[in-house]
Amino acid sequence: MLDPALFDWAPEISRHWSDIREEALAIYRDVEAIPPLRRISPDHRRIASDDRWRSFFLLGYGHEVPANIARARRTYELVKRIPKLNSAFFSILAPGAHIVRHRGVTKGFFTAHLGLVVPEDSENCTIQVNDQDLHWKAGEWTMFDDTCEHEVWNNTDQPRIILLCQVGRPLRWPASWVATAFMLYIKHSPFVREARHELRSWDDAFRVAEDNERV
Template sequence: MSDQAREEALAQAALAALRGGDAAKARATLAQMAAPPPMLLAQVCNRLGDRDGEAEALRSILAGDPRNLPALLAMGHNAQARGDDRGAISWRRTALAQAAAHGAPPQLQPLLQQAQDAIAQSSQRFEDHLTAAIRDLPSLPRIALATDLLLGKRAIFLQQPSMFYFPGLPQRAFYERSEFDWVAPMEAMTDAIVAELAAVRAGAPDFAPYVQTSKARPAPNNKLRDDPSWGAYYFWQSGAPVPDHAARCPAVMAALDHTPMPVIEGRSPMALWSLLKPGTHIAPHHGLLNTRLICHLPLLTPPDCALRVGAETRAWHRGEMLIFDDSIEHEAWNRSADTRVILLFEVWRPEIAVEERAALTLLFQAIDQFGPAQIDTGG
């Protein structure tokens, strides 16, 4: 009998012994081979409870074929048997990713489902473990967010302005009203502003579309382009007041005087009433700049309306300012039966020093002098 024939015969005998329930005999048979099949050896070791031997055999497979699906699944099971939940998750996620990318034979589908179920169970155990560790701490929002990110319950969103990025600024989605001394005096004027809004809308309930096609630029890829479902009534536009609107709404203009709005020729200030009709959704997008914060003073606030910035969603409440970084992915919606209206404006980010603001003003003016200013079609 040739060496090859002998090896094949021993492998078949070991397989028969394993199928017959005699794992010890199967292992003894494999020990007679010069090169026992690694997966068969791993299965025998598994049946005998030899976790080290099983892992060694599986690693020999993965050394030559790092994406071998059966070996990846078996390594996940091996890690689980050792009590290594996080290791088991890692092996199983790799196996599931491999199957998703390249497919898997039908006979492996039950094992893939088992891996998915095991990941969910291990993840829950990990979450319970972390929750128990910090259960007695006071409410710490950043710790809660960091924990959710670790658990994969929320995603990381960073500044990605579509036109200009200023480095070194905090990655914060929302700022709090209490951080700015100009907010309270402005919020106190909400009733007067709402009265002006009612008077304006009594004559024209719709505003011009927020996103409009410009003759000087390609049409923006925005489903709400030229659609008054998202309307705008400007008080400051492209750095200049809108005289008729400003004259009709002195309370709005007085309220805006409280704010540190940028003054950049041809660009800022920018302030408007933003109207969102029932059933309207502003798709996820990024603003032009990260040098500003966008402020919303809510005026008409039906239920089922909200703003998501990054991983956090907040509802509008009449007279309570929302302040956020629009260079982080954000979206908004009105799922109610009534119209939502806010006073929207921009302010300098507080972290930018006075001399940097002056330099940025010159820089933005130079950018705009080179050609038509880029239109913000999604703030």
């Protein structure tokens, strides 16, 4: 686990968590038009076997998603203050969701979760990092090394919504150079190009859902 107090930007953003939550809930109204992560990211198909893990991307591997940013302007204004921000998205776990045990591919960044909507039965909504069980709290950060093995369960009857950020880790040279080169490769890789294409197609579905709300 990482201590959020080590990062200047963490308390500033968490102070405005209710603003972020408000935007996330407005987006959640059209949850069926939010893409399941396994549909847009080939790398996640091995750890998410169904559509109960959905992700609304504002930034993915350094690529902005302008249409989504327009729907969550305050959130993006806040997360852009994070140095070395790699990805930022609303991560939604439906009731009964399970993300199997896995680990990230590089120590170049760490993962930060800001709790937005947490089930009342929070003890049954769990992320296990190595052998430590953690539970999200609204308005608070949960941070960890993405290369540690982790697994997630939502064994409740309510959704869990967080703001998930992948953040570049402070590293010394030459490790910093290696991490930068690796992330640059990922940013321009075929799998990221495919994900961006899928996101554009899902935006059409989200626009239709928004139009239906206005009818």
